[in-house]
Amino acid sequence: MSRADQHTRQQIADLVEACAGYWELRGVALESSAQMQLELEQHLQQAVSDGKSLEAVLGPNPAAFAEAWAREMRPRVFRGGAKVLRGLVYALSVVSSSALLSQLLARSPAFTFTLFGAYLLIGSGLLALLIQLGGFLAPRINKRAGREALVLAGVVLAVLVLRLAGLQVNWSTPLLSWGWPVTIVLLALAAFLFSLTCWRSSHREPLLTVSESWSALRTVTTFVASVGVFDIVMFFSSVAVVDFCRLALRLV
Amino acid sequence: MLVETRSTQLLKGTLDMCLLATIAQRPCYGYEMVQQLAQQGLDLVSEGSIYPLLSRLQHLGYIDGYLVASRDGPQRKYYHLLPAGAKQLEQWQAEWEVFARAVERILKGARSDEQS
Numbered sequence: 421m422s423r424a425d426q427h428t429r430q431q432i433a434d435l436v437e438a439c440a441g442y443w444e445l446r447g448v449a450l451e452s453s454a455q456m457q458l459e460l461e462q463h464l465q466q467a468v469s470d471g472k473s474l475e476a477v478l479g480p481n482p483a484a485f486a487e488a489w490a491r492e493m494r495p496r497v498f499r500g501g502a503k504v505l506r507g508l509v510y511a512l513s514v515v516s517s518s519a520l521l522s523q524l525l526a527r528s529p530a531f532t533f534t535l536f537g538a539y540l541l542i543g544s545g546l547l548a549l550l551i552q553l554g555g556f557l558a559p560r561i562n563k564r565a566g567r568e569a570l571v572l573a574g575v576v577l578a579v580l581v582l583r584l585a586g587l588q589v590n591w592s593t594p595l596l597s598w599g600w601p602v603t604i605v606l607l608a609l610a611a612f613l614f615s616l617t618c619w620r621s622s623h624r625e626p627l628l629t630v631s632e633s634w635s636a637l638r639t640v641t642t643f644v645a646s647v648g649v650f651d652i653v654m655f656f657s658s659v660a661v662v663d664f665c666r667l668a669l670r671l672v
Numbered sequence: 673m674l675v676e677t678r679s680t681q682l683l684k685g686t687l688d689m690c691l692l693a694t695i696a697q698r699p700c701y702g703y704e705m706v707q708q709l710a711q712q713g714l715d716l717v718s719e720g721s722i723y724p725l726l727s728r729l730q731h732l733g734y735i736d737g738y739l740v741a742s743r744d745g746p747q748r749k750y751y752h753l754l755p756a757g758a759k760q761l762e763q764w765q766a767e768w769e770v771f772a773r774a775v776e777r778i779l780k781g782a783r784s785d786e787q788s
Contacts, residue, residue: 455737455739455749456723458739458746458747458749459701459702459723459749460720460723462701462702462703462745462746462748463702463703463706463719463720466703467703467719472719475718476718476719477718477719477720478718478720479717479718479720479721480718485718485720485721488721488724489720489723489724489727491724492724492725492727492728492731493727493731
């Protein structure tokens with residue numbers, strides 16, 4: 421494969437990724453978005469192999485193309501509702517499962533939700549949003565790695581500015597503390613809301629070829645794995661950051 | 673900035689009907705439709721403009737999509753006509769013929785006026 425071919429393939433991949441990010445923001449269901457990406461990628465590849473330009477397929481403004489297609493997908497009365505619900509389910513699952521794990525592993529009667537936990541939860545939500553927005557807000561940075569590096573640099577800069585401004589934060593400050601009954605209620609609520617989102621997506625976007633049960637199983641597995649990974653990351657990062665802060669304070 | 677030609681504007685208004693007619697001939701995928709339109713002399717300014725229309729036709733219940741395994745690579749999405757689509761196509765064709773005849777009569781009238 422020549423360098424020009426590689427460059428074009430990369431351009432196609434970046435364009436499809438940017439469109440996918442935009443469709444996700446516009447509330448297009450993941451199953452539909454996956455098929456749209458498949459169609460777009462194949463069309464672009466075939467067009468390029470026939471000697472056409474990418475502009476011949478997408479027109480002069482790829483964002484307008486992505487918007488036009490998103491508009492034709494099932495219109496929703498309140499598009500933001502599904503996003504808010506999904507975010508709420510995720511946050512609730514992370515908090516309740518980490519509470520469950522902490523009470524099971526540490527055998528403590530209560531779970532303490534610290535400032536660091538809240539920071540990590542809100543920060544990761546903002547990060548996910550910024551990375552998606554970066555697709556069209558920063559057209560010069562067309563690679564996900566570049567956008568992640570930009571967001572990371574922004575966070576580091578913000579922390580440095582806050583540190584220079586004299587802000588001192590005690591990350592282990594407990595914000596909330598609760599026992600088993602609340603943990604069980606939160607878990608039940610997260611499970612209920614998750615079932616609700618699954619039911620909504622299965623009723624709004626009927627699948628064409630993939631069997632529904634397999635897709636539902638895949639969605640549940642991906643979600644549980646994602647929450648598990650987040651819990652582990654939060655656990656290790658909180659230990660590391662709190663230890664680091666303590667060490668830094670001792671040295672100072 | 674692209675300057676839209678008259679044929680581009682005409683095609684925009686009739687592209688959904690052309691797509692429906694293309695799919696009515698036999699099930700096909702997006703790129704195939706563009707090629708068939710081009711063979712008939714209809715070149716799209718941006719080929720991707722067919723996809724929002726295909727989604728609209730699908731949501732209206734005129735066509736349906738299905739994935740087919742491809743020998744060359746990943747699956748391909750083919751579209752086929754539904755009974756409601758066939759009925760709609762008949763109606764659009766009838767409307768188009770009336771419209772085209774009217775335009776033709778006007779143009780012929782203009783030409784004969786010029787000659788006389």
